[in-house]
Amino acid sequence: MRLSRYFLPVLRDVPKEAEIVSHRLMLRAGMIRQQASGLYSWLPLGYKVLMKVQKIIEEEQNRSGAIQLLMPTIQSADLWRESGRYDAYGKEMLRIEDRHEREFLYGPTNEEMITDIFRAYVKSYKDLPLNLYHIQWKFRDEVRPRFGTMRSREFLMKDAYSFDLSQEDAVKAYERMFVAYMRTYARMGLTAIPMRADTGPIGGDLSHEWIVLADTGESAVFCDRRLLDKPIPGPDTDFRGDLRPIFEDWTSLYAATEEMVDMAEYEAAVPEEFRVSARGIEVGHIFYFGTKYSEPMKATVTGPDGKEITVHMGSYGIGPTRLVPALIEAFHDDAGIIWPVSVAPFEAVLINLKAGDAACDAACDKLCAELEAAGIDMLYDDRDQGAGAKFTTADLIGIPYQIILGPRGLAAGEAEIKHRKTGERETLPIADAVARLKGLIEPQRKTDI
RNA sequence: CGGAGUAUAGCGCAGCCUGGUAGCGCACCUGCUUCGGGAGCAGGGGGUCGCGUGUUCGAAUCACGCUACUCCGACCA
Incomplete structure (x- = not known):
């Protein structure tokens, strides 16, 4: 690409609204342009990085056995009433009415829609396990968007959804995604540490989030230093095999965010010389939530004995539009x-x-x-x-x-x-x-x- | 949503206090000279001063209202 024919609007001066280094550099390097609070255009250079990040995510999702599809950004309110989240989600959800005064929303996530697709087609236990994912724009009407695309209102998210016959199988699906995530960050050169996490409004009882250590991170984290140089599972990892040992190896060392940390437990688990108390950026979050959606939405399959089984689900998110600034926070110097x-x-x-x-x-x-x-x-x-x-x-x-x-x-x-x-x-x-x-x-x- | 602040050319800013018809640097255009760490000289173009109302002979400047954006706190991929 000849630069004289490219579109690279680099800025000499730093726009005054940008506080953190990644936001400043993304603006100066001509990667993004703010269009309104929490809304950004991705200019050619930024878009190119975003697509490279997305490609790595796709390759690792595919490798782990997840299957890509694409759902719309706009969803029907009715679907969300089925799960009870239409009222529960609150003002963060952008609600829209069409010309016929039908109620819609700009999707903040897709559990309901994927469950709808699943229940429409999957009827037999023989079709499980199944993990479907897509990479699509989401909208969450954040109270306070900030830090450029790190916390924007419209953001790109890879969200995967697993369907299994039992909790035991669902945990295996969780472990597959866990390993896929480790590999995804490693391929981008990032050291991201999995930490036990709060399940938040999505609900469930098994959850981890990946944290990239950075001073500008929004959450305080506490972990064992030995996690930082633990080897990443290689390309020969057998995703059809038993990933339990890898999962246990990674989760045996203490790591928790401020919402989950128990200082006494932390100090008991981590020898003083290995304690890392730092700030970090959340770059991924995975959940197992059982039948939270499959139950109210009646996502069931017929089991080997002819009985109906409500499927166990998990969801797995990575935000490419957040990973780009996270990468910059991790990799920059005074020159850029x-x-x-x-x-x-x-x-x-x-x-x-x-x-x-x-x-x-x-x-x-x-x-x-x-x-x-x-x-x-x-x-x-x-x-x-x-x-x-x-x-x-x-x-x-x-x-x-x-x-x-x-x-x-x-x-x-x-x-x-x-x-x-x-x-x-x-x-x-x-x-x-x-x-x-x-x-x-x-x-x-x-x-x- | 509470608190603080900003809004003047593409970007960064001055002018406002003390009203008199808008300026600087960078960027942009033309020409010449340059060419190993954001080149120099000369010339040039570009602004509803966020929006509205009011005060005044006259408003970027004063008053009131609104909007947008940013920062700090409570929430989140």
Whole structure:
């Protein structure tokens, strides 16, 4: 992608409304634009990151056996009356009336709708277990939206729903999602710690949320330091097998958010040298809630003995529009964002130091074409601007590798690679640049960690 | 929902107290010179001063009302 032809409205000054670093950087890097309180447009660079995050989520959901579909944003009030949540949900739910004065709502979540789909088609125990998910915009009319897309009113959420014959089976479904979540965050380069959580208005009695440690996080958390370097289950994990040992391994060490923490229990469970008391950002939340929805909504299947069985359900949420700022909170420095390769909007940026110079343009055009042909997601800064402006932009938007070529290097037959994360620079023959960048980038794509 | 605050060009701000017809930096456009860490010079374009009502000969400026947005607290992917 040639930057001169791209749409990247970077800001020199920080808009005054932005308080936390991720919000500031998303605005400065031209990733988002606020349209109203808690409502954002995703500009091309931001959207590209959002889609990379979404793709990783999809791949790991699919790997775990969940099946993707898509439900609408607008839902009928009648469905929510069946579960009793139409009245229970309160003002956070955006209620809408259509031209016929029928009542609708902009979905804050989809338990009712997925249960409706399930009960319409699934009649036999032989069709279980089943886990259906979608990635769709949600709306919750937050009292106080803030921190950019971290807490917006309209947000994208991956929500999965599991259906099982018994509590025992439902817990297995819960464990599959648990492992899928561990892998999802790891592929984005994030260290996210599963913590026992309050079940909130969704209800239920088994719940974990994943927390990324960050000073700007909204919740206080207490956990065992040994959770931070625990190895993540690999790509060969058998999701049809017994995941109990992995689940127990991860949940054996103490970790809880402020709503759930019992300080005496925490101090008893965690030796002092391993205690971590910090702030964190919630990036995912999973629940087992039994028959809370299947019971009132009559989601049943016929069992082997011919009797009706009310299914046990769980729901599993990750917010991609929150993960993007969470990633920035985790990965940035004074100069800007530092994307992990797996979610970077571009994997490398080619900086033409003297755009307009015929020889330099020709060499850069050729190198860029070769890098693209090698499968690298490239941004090509071909703008007619000073070198400083280009370096500043590249640093700000956080592209993992900068490959720098100018008249001086061209005369020597050399290009330079700058590693955004470490600041390290290496000079190498132009002819070696493609192989070198490929070698650096490919292992970091984490497509099969 | 309680408390505090802001609203003037795309962004950041000054002007308001003490009313006299709007300014600075960046960005943008043109030309020339530049080109390894946000280049220089010269010229240029762009504003219903959030909205409404009032006071006044005259309102960005004073008064009243409204709206939007932000921050702090109670709630949440």
